[in-house]
Amino acid sequence: MAEREFRVVVAGAGVSGLFMAETLKQAKIDFAVYEKAGEVGGTWRDNTFPGLFVDVLSRQYEFPFQPNYNWSRKYAPAGEIWEYVKKVAEDRGLTRFIHFNEEILSARFTAGRWLIETAAGSSDIADVFVCATGFLHQPVYPDIPGREDFAGPAFHSARWDHSVPYQGRRWGIIGSGASGVQITEALAWAGCEVTQFIRRAQWVHIRENPHATWRERLKLRLPGGYDREQRRLWKFINEFDRWRLEPGPQRAAMEAEYRSYLDCVRAPELKAKLTPDYNLGCTRIPKSDRNYYEAVQLPNAHIVKGHIARIVPDGIVMTDGSHVPLDVLVYATGFDPHAYMRPMHVTGLNGVTIEEAWRERIYSYGGIALPGFPNLFMLYGPFAPVNNVPVPLGLDQEIGAIMRLIGEARARGAAVAPTEAATERFLARLGDAFPGTVWVGGCKNWYTSDQPTPVLWPLPQNEHRAFFADMPPEDFHFIPIDGRPQP
Numbered sequence: 513m514a515e516r517e518f519r520v521v522v523a524g525a526g527v528s529g530l531f532m533a534e535t536l537k538q539a540k541i542d543f544a545v546y547e548k549a550g551e552v553g554g555t556w557r558d559n560t561f562p563g564l565f566v567d568v569l570s571r572q573y574e575f576p577f578q579p580n581y582n583w584s585r586k587y588a589p590a591g592e593i594w595e596y597v598k599k600v601a602e603d604r605g606l607t608r609f610i611h612f613n614e615e616i617l618s619a620r621f622t623a624g625r626w627l628i629e630t631a632a633g634s635s636d637i638a639d640v641f642v643c644a645t646g647f648l649h650q651p652v653y654p655d656i657p658g659r660e661d662f663a664g665p666a667f668h669s670a671r672w673d674h675s676v677p678y679q680g681r682r683w684g685i686i687g688s689g690a691s692g693v694q695i696t697e698a699l700a701w702a703g704c705e706v707t708q709f710i711r712r713a714q715w716v717h718i719r720e721n722p723h724a725t726w727r728e729r730l731k732l733r734l735p736g737g738y739d740r741e742q743r744r745l746w747k748f749i750n751e752f753d754r755w756r757l758e759p760g761p762q763r764a765a766m767e768a769e770y771r772s773y774l775d776c777v778r779a780p781e782l783k784a785k786l787t788p789d790y791n792l793g794c795t796r797i798p799k800s801d802r803n804y805y806e807a808v809q810l811p812n813a814h815i816v817k818g819h820i821a822r823i824v825p826d827g828i829v830m831t832d833g834s835h836v837p838l839d840v841l842v843y844a845t846g847f848d849p850h851a852y853m854r855p856m857h858v859t860g861l862n863g864v865t866i867e868e869a870w871r872e873r874i875y876s877y878g879g880i881a882l883p884g885f886p887n888l889f890m891l892y893g894p895f896a897p898v899n900n901v902p903v904p905l906g907l908d909q910e911i912g913a914i915m916r917l918i919g920e921a922r923a924r925g926a927a928v929a930p931t932e933a934a935t936e937r938f939l940a941r942l943g944d945a946f947p948g949t950v951w952v953g954g955c956k957n958w959y960t961s962d963q964p965t966p967v968l969w970p971l972p973q974n975e976h977r978a979f980f981a982d983m984p985p986e987d988f989h990f991i992p993i994d995g996r997p998q999p
């Protein structure tokens with residue numbers, strides 16, 4: 513009988529899934545990708561709201577294997593990122609490996625392999641299962657009474673209804689995060705009647721977003737030019753990141769700069785509403801390309817700060833009894849950042865499910881693996897997001913590490929999982945790094961929610977790279993296919 517090929521199954525065809533797919537293709541490993549939607553792109557396919565631009569330099573949001581010399585702007589509009597991601601999938605011949613419109617419902621480690629079942633009723637068997645299912649993927653709707661009563665169009669920012677004309681409507685945007693800021697700014701400048709409902713003010717980065725010049729594009733194409741620029745960006749990220757990690761003059765200067773953005777707000781009452789009462793950087797910072805603070809001072813834009821009591825057919829009623837009449841309602845209320853691969857059912861060794869494993873707290877080893885779940889890997893799992901650092905850079909390191917682990921496990925005819933002790937050491941190391949960072953100090957954000965520490969990487973970027981380059985072999989055990997740990 514012919515020997516069965518070693519096989520990897522990947523869930524999700526966003527940036528992470530495609531990066532993994534290309535790496536597996538180059539390594540000549542048999543694999544398949546299952547994507548629940550009909551197209552690639554994940555975040556960039558789902559989020560099509562007005563005003564969405566990438567928050568890191570476009571140049572930083574590139575797969576290392578496919579440079580793009582043609583970004584239109586310093587920070588590309590979301591549609592351009594999506595076009596680039598689709599082009600990568602096409603150019604690299606990845607779409608032929610993708611099963612579109614097939615959501616993976618369950619994955620069970622059984623007899624040394626992963627048995628995977630999809631909503632379409634098909635199943636697959638893989639030696640390795642990689643969850644590239646996104647960390648900002650499951651939209652969250654606010655728990656406000658009367659949501660079903662609203663008479664007009666109402667949708668989440670990640671499900672934008674493009675059939676609704678902008679003009680001639682009174683728009684209500686619920687949420688002060690990055691999406692809420694960008695949507696409000698875009699609609700305000702478009703001349704729409706727009707009200708943003710906020711519970712607390714955000715720090716907003718007012719930035720310039722110039723078009724790319726021919727000179728800049730040429731520089732990248734010169735011999736060695738692209739690599740030189742990439743190295744410069746990498747250095748910048750490491751140095752620039754420091755103010756988030758430790759108090760000092762850099763942090764104070766950043767706060768002063770952000771505070772100065774508010775100087776253009778003329779009415780003291782509005783300025784008070786828009787002034788944050790927590791430390792800069794504690795939440796992911798919304799980026800504004802067309803000056804949000806100027807936008808919300810237009811006569812057609814309004815900020816309502818406070819708590820919403822209920823949604824009524826023609827608008828919103830605040831807890832102070834005021835009524836704001838609206839025709840369209842947008843929930844810019846974010847995502848469940850701790851859903852990860854769920855609602856998929858994942859079952860590891862001894863029948864332990866992911867729900868059981870994460871009942872007390874969410875954890876991982878390096879954001880990529882879990883004790884008790886052999887040959888299961890996550891891309892951007894718990895503790896992987898490095899604040900305001902482009903996702904492709906982090907993926908490069910994660911995928912490199914996963915490929916080394918897969919290679920080792922395959923050579924030993926085993927499945928690999930981190931040990932519990934190594935996972936605890938990893939978590940303790942991150943836990944020790946939080947004091948002094950911007951993520952502690954009372955602000956509530958999506959990194960923290962109900963977890964003991966914020967669920968992100970609180971160390972410099974270069975330590976992220978070093979962590980994956982130097983994972984000690986004793987951090988893992990190799991489990992033969994019959995399930996017994998190998999010495």
Ligand SMILES: Cc1cc2nc3c(=O)[nH]c(=O)nc-3n(C[C@H](O)[C@H](O)[C@H](O)COP(=O)(O)OP(=O)(O)OC[C@H]3O[C@@H](n4cnc5c(N)ncnc54)[C@H](O)[C@@H]3O)c2cc1C
Nearest residue numbers: 524526527528547548554555566567615616645646902903
């Ligand atoms: C509005 C918004 C703006 C952002 N801006 C930036 C930015 O400027 N810079 C930055 O670095 N990051 C940004 N991010 C973070 C962004 O999510 C990542 O950059 C990146 O796109 C994540 O890619 P991913 O492939 O890991 O996840 P996703 O893009 O979420 O893709 C996951 C894919 O998995 C699929 N999937 C999920 N579950 C299943 C299942 N069970 N079976 C099959 N398929 C499944 C989904 O349909 C999706 O296609 C932003 C996020 C949001 C929401």
